Amino acid sequence: MKLWEKGAAVxxxxxxxxxxxxxxxxxxxxxxxxxxSIAHADMLVSVGLLSALDGARLVATLSDLLAEIDSNxxxxxxxxxxxxxxxxxxxxxxxxxxxxxxxxGRSRNDQVLVDLxxxxxxxxxxxxxxxxxxxxxxxxxxxxxxxxxxPGYTHYQVAMPSSFGLWLGGHAEALIEDLSVLDMxxxxxxxxxxxxxxxxxxxxxxxxxxxxxxxxxxRVHVTSTFAQxxxxxxEKLAAMAIAQVASTLGRFASDVVLYMSxxxxxxxxxxxxxxxxxxMPHKKNPDVFEVMRARCNRLQALPTEIQLVLGNLPSGYHRxxxxxxxxxxxxxDEVALCLAVLQHVVPHVQPNPSIMQDARYRYIDSxxxxxxxxxxxxxxxxxxxxxxDAIANNTYxxxxxxxxxxxxxxxxxxxxxGIDELRTRLRRAL
Ligand code: ARG
Numbered sequence: 001m002k003l004w005e006k007g008a009a010v011x012x013x014x015x016x017x018x019x020x021x022x023x024x025x026x027x028x029x030x031x032x033x034x035x036x037s038i039a040h041a042d043m044l045v046s047v048g049l050l051s052a053l054d055g056a057r058l059v060a061t062l063s064d065l066l067a068e069i070d071s072n073x074x075x076x077x078x079x080x081x082x083x084x085x086x087x088x089x090x091x092x093x094x095x096x097x098x099x100x101x102x103x104x105g106r107s108r109n110d111q112v113l114v115d116l117x118x119x120x121x122x123x124x125x126x127x128x129x130x131x132x133x134x135x136x137x138x139x140x141x142x143x144x145x146x147x148x149x150x151p152g153y154t155h156y157q158v159a160m161p162s163s164f165g166l167w168l169g170g171h172a173e174a175l176i177e178d179l180s181v182l183d184m185x186x187x188x189x190x191x192x193x194x195x196x197x198x199x200x201x202x203x204x205x206x207x208x209x210x211x212x213x214x215x216x217x218x219r220v221h222v223t224s225t226f227a228q229x230x231x232x233x234x235e236k237l238a239a240m241a242i243a244q245v246a247s248t249l250g251r252f253a254s255d256v257v258l259y260m261s262x263x264x265x266x267x268x269x270x271x272x273x274x275x276x277x278x279x280m281p282h283k284k285n286p287d288v289f290e291v292m293r294a295r296c297n298r299l300q301a302l303p304t305e306i307q308l309v310l311g312n313l314p315s316g317y318h319r320x321x322x323x324x325x326x327x328x329x330x331x332x333d334e335v336a337l338c339l340a341v342l343q344h345v346v347p348h349v350q351p352n353p354s355i356m357q358d359a360r361y362r363y364i365d366s367x368x369x370x371x372x373x374x375x376x377x378x379x380x381x382x383x384x385x386x387x388x389d390a391i392a393n394n395t396y397x398x399x400x401x402x403x404x405x406x407x408x409x410x411x412x413x414x415x416x417x418g419i420d421e422l423r424t425r426l427r428r429a430l
Contacts (some may be wrong), residue, residue: 003085003108015081018319021326023076026083028329030074032118033083034066036111037102039214040194044104047207054098061094062087083115084108105204106197109317113193113231116325118215120189120238123332128182130339131245135175135426137346138252142168143419149356150266151364161364164351165417167255173422174248178241179429185241188234192217196227199317231321232310235328239302242335249338250296253289256349260286265358268350288345295338302331363391368402376400 002010026033038059045055065087068074076086091099145164152162192215195201195208201224212220221227259266269286277283306324313320356364366387373383390396409415 002081003088019081020323022082022322023080025325025329026086027074027076029112029115029119030083030087031066031069032115032122033087033111034062034069035118036114036194036215037087038062038066039211040106041102042214043207043210044101046210047205049104049204050101054101057095057098058091058102061091061099065090082108082112084111105202105206106194107199109198109228109231110193110196113196113227114215116231117189117191117193117217117234120234120328120332121186123336124182124186124189124238124241127242127245127332127336127339128179128186130336130343131175131179131182132426132430134249134339134343134346135172135422137343138168138172138175139419139422139426141346141349142166142172142417145351146417146419148351148353149414150351151355151361158361158364160367161356161414163414163417165419166412166414169417169419169422171248171252171255172426174251175245176422176425176429178245178248181244182241185237187218188230188237190218191230192220193227193230196221196224199228199315200224225315228317229315231317232306232313232324235324236303236306236310239306239328239331242331243300243303246296246299246335246338249335249342250293250300252342253292253296256289257286257293260289265352266355267352269345269348270350273345273348288341292338292341295334299331299334299338302327363396365402366391369396369399372400372402 041050041055041058041062044050045052050058074083074086076083077089080086080089088099088102091102093099142165145168148164150162150164150167151158152160192208192212194211194215195206208220221230256267256269258264260268269288271284273288274284275287277285305327309320309324355361369387369390370380370383373386374380378386387396387399390399411418411421
């Protein structure tokens with residue numbers, strides 16, 4: 001039985017097609033549907049649309065249900081369309097006619113909106129914490145191997161000396177910058193849509209500020225029309241944040257895959273984190289970082305997928321919007337998983353401390369040699385030519401030594417990667 005059934009039988013194939021994966025997704029929203037319902041019931045009492053007694057019984061039953069969900073999970077029965085229908089059905093089963101009063105002054109349209117906002121706000125905050133932790137772990141590793149040299153490449157060609165401090169600090173800084181994108185997404189989710197009902201408000205004197213306070217939203221969506229338009233938009237901004245974090249993680253993973261290749265040999269990971277080959281006995285493959293890269297690359301399609309669903313929708317509710325849910329919910333799980341796995345393996349990334357001794361890095365300090373001549377008063381362009389000639393004539397080793405040392409190192413260079421500054425920023429972001 002559907003909430004909206006009015007007597008005529010509903011076609012089964014049509015019903016299955018329109019519900020799609022929604023029931024499985026809605027299970028994830030169940031606790032937030034109940035939290036939103038408690039705020040709604042309290043508000044109905046405060047404006048006189050529900051008696052204090054009925055309100056108290058509704059809230060008590062919803063609170064029990066919340067505890068049940070938190071300990072045992074939630075089941076949507078066969079034939080029940082969605083979480084909203086199931087929660088209402090449970091209230092009617094347990095409270096009879098009182099349960100039938102809960103839907104006064106609301107619609108499933110603002111119900112699903114509030115569920116998604118509360119769920120997203122919670123999940124994005126969890127992702128944010130994981131991003132902070134991951135950045136912290138990268139900084140720990142950067143600190144530990146701060147002064148271990150690493151060849152810097154441009155165009156896949158040997159370029160200039162770098163260090164593990166600079167490499168890992170760079171990826172940590174990217175994650176710290178990504179926090180502001182997450183904050184934007186959290187801000188979008190932190191507004192109350194309740195009271196917008198089907199998208200055009202209600203003739204009841206609903207107290208939207210009361211539900212805003214009760215649900216700890218930082219503001220109310222003012223117009224019921226925008227509250228409804230925020231469906232999909234909130235998810236898209238969340239998707240952009242997820243995609244941004246995924247992009248950062250994917251690029252780090254890509255570095256590790258490359259750096260583990262024997263032709264680079266910058267890093268190793270313990271055998272337990274590698275996979276083997278069914279035919280080549282010597283193999284120790286970096287699958288974990290390849291899979292990280294693939295998952296993170298795939299996640300970056302998410303904003304586009306959502307945008308294509310929203311693209312030409314007129315304002316107001318459309319069932320199309322349901323088909324954002326089954327993309328954004330698994331995507332949050334996916335990015336959270338990637339962060340957890342990265343936190344698990346990152347501390348085991350081991351630098352190769354002697355990589356710079358490889359003959360292919362013979363000229364990697366050519367810029368420093370130029371700088372050495374510049375320090376002696378030679379104009380840069382002339383010094384550049386002198387070093388280029390020395391390389392061509394095989395007299396490179398006779399050039400004056402390069403200026404070096406932390407004393408003259410600028411912030412963000414090999415001798416001063418700025419890990420402390422990044423730690424300060426990370427602390428501030430908490
Ligand atoms: N499952 C629906 C969704 O995600 C719930 C809202 C249904 N509203 C409606 N008017 N059919 O959008």
